[in-house]
Amino acid sequence: MTDNIFRFPAKSEWLTLLQRPALERKDLRNLVQDIFTEVKLNGDSAVKSFSEKFDNVSIDEFLVSNQEIEKASDEVPEDLKNAIQLAKENIFKFHKSQHQEINKIETQPGISCWRESRAIENVGLYIPGGTAPLFSTILMLAIPAKIAGCKNIILCTPPQKDGSVNPAILFTANLCGIEKIYKVGGSQAIAAMTFGTESISKVDKIFGPGNQYVTAAKVLAQDFGVAIDMPAGPSEVLVIADSSAIAEFCAADLLSQAEHGIDSQVIFIATDETVFNKTLKEIEVQLEQLPRNEIARKAVENSRFILLNSVEDAIKLSNLYAPEHLILSIQNPENYTEKITNAGSVFLGNYSPEAAGDYATGTNHTLPTNGFARNYSGVSLDSFVKRITFQNLTQKGLQNIGKSVELMAEAEGLFAHKNAVSLRLKSF
């Protein structure tokens, strides 16, 4: 791990040492394009045969039945149900508060302009299967979709080898009011939601994480008029610690990101040498006790441990990196929030671990990775609506700007634009 330790690096080195590990991305575009062509042409039967081919499972009825949902609900332990319910309430509260009131502006006498939000009508949520059933992501996507008022919310998730879906996924989807859950995974699920099939309806926007195939399919879906939540990449956290930080907590926070996958990246910046050294040691101790320690160890090897002189410098470096998650284990963290310019979600103080926000503080955990915090927001209520602009002009309003519009239209060579105004002005 010593390769990854940098004590007081010069600013000229910052950019280099913050380079993310290059993603070994195969170019899956052609493969995924073939799957899209096939699903567009043959619908359900193509989806079925891809599921057999890639997931080794034969599904005759994609739609999860009511009986399956009831059975799942019986299988989820009561305390987990209560935990999910509590998370749901917090996520609901925070996302509900993101609703925007209409704000009419009179830009000139007689000219009124405003925006109104409308739900995106048809949305598709993708929830990966595999070892960790990400039922928490259902909360993060379905709750704002419901608040927005999306009419048709469908969910696709790959079935397990026996053709069933993890009960916690079914329980959570049902709790959030999703009526259509399909046992379909991979790029064929994204293709089905892009074109629609006999059983799966076409959507306007696709949300949710996935492997390289799912990610490539989401990118391709955009070519067919479907919007997506955001580009995907490996999860990451940056922790800034001063002398008030608790090494044990810092190590635990770093490892909770590292366990996501071997390509996860964690960055630790300390301004106090004692905390720095203690955290490095504590990581070794805690790694030993983790069931997923092989994954976490590899991710730690991809990571950076940096000692700097000041919290100001640490935040500058963090802004350069643009982390998905940023933890401020420092004194008076609220004094520094203004300086943070690039980050997905920020956790303040010693008692705000990332894990809390991953599940239950109320904030969304679908966040921009891979430096996309420079130019993208995480998922929020905004992601499920579009804003329509409205304008209402009285005769007086049109008179106030009419001459200007005529001049500008003429200067742009657009005479019919000019005429649309001239005819009206003449009629007054």
Next chain:
Amino acid sequence: MTDNIFRFPAKSEWLTLLQRPALERKDLRNLVQDIFTEVKLNGDSAVKSFSEKFDNVSIDEFLVSNQEIEKASDEVPEDLKNAIQLAKENIFKFHKSQHQEINKIETQPGISCWRESRAIENVGLYIPGGTAPLFSTILMLAIPAKIAGCKNIILCTPPQKDGSVNPAILFTANLCGIEKIYKVGGSQAIAAMTFGTESISKVDKIFGPGNQYVTAAKVLAQDFGVAIDMPAGPSEVLVIADSSAIAEFCAADLLSQAEHGIDSQVIFIATDETVFNKTLKEIEVQLEQLPRNEIARKAVENSRFILLNSVEDAIKLSNLYAPEHLILSIQNPENYTEKITNAGSVFLGNYSPEAAGDYATGTNHTLPTNGFARNYSGVSLDSFVKRITFQNLTQKGLQNIGKSVELMAEAEGLFAHKNAVSLRLKSF
């Protein structure tokens, strides 16, 4: 034009008759990819040679000089300057009003969650050259970028054959406070802003309209971590008219969209047969008088003229089509706004022509085309910021959700996540 006239079509026919003309889009991906590779490798010299090849113009210094800007300002007529200034003020007022205050929510006692907006630091605006100098688009992009507080705002626009840039473009860019204007167009401009060159800096997000090459380049830019404003397509308007509509105005509004290009589409829906017939005739009359009448005539041939029984039906049909611009030339249009679910920008009543919003009401004219009003908003202040989420938990706050987080993390198989909470709970 009679092929395009539909009197009381059955609802079952609506979807078919609303089909947009298929875009003859060449697959430019490979061509554009080659340009990207070359610009990434050879920077300015590659940009220069592509400008020579595609635009037939040799530029040694891409950056527009202060002298050029001063000269341009002298060349723009005073009345046009005043018109641009008036438009700027209205656009500023409306976009300034889109700023969102911070709204802290206590989701549980001891858990505070909120979002803060931060400007996207580096943005690139692309303004096409060609016959119509779209200086109005500079207002639509530069004004919200400035309000958002974007640090580096650069503008690329193709030079004219003599190496100069249209004076109205330079005047407007300078008026909006853009300091870096580059004489570079086409996909090489997009490549330069994606990777950065010796003279043009890399940006985080690219905005603005363009031809097929520019559009293909913007799509490709996303593969390299650059965000874009929205997918592009031909401009379109849908006009709904009842007996209170004025045929002359309806025809003028339809033609003002049609003159944009031969692939523009206009849809006219009337609920009154007299207005319907009069508008059809009036289109012929006005077409004769337009300088761009060949373009407008072709666009009219792509278009649809539909007679329906009620305004309710007309709005249903409009929602299906999801027009970029929607004009409601009807009585009490404000009674119908709630029913509009898919549209870019809406114009209410007889004195709100689209041309007014294109230039000077204050709303943005960069809007979703080609049905993207189903899943995208037009450009607004939101387009130039991202929202960072924050959360601050006290010990009490973490105690309130800690157990739930532990249970959920464990159920997802993420033990390091659980541990980050458990360690803290134990320390209390």
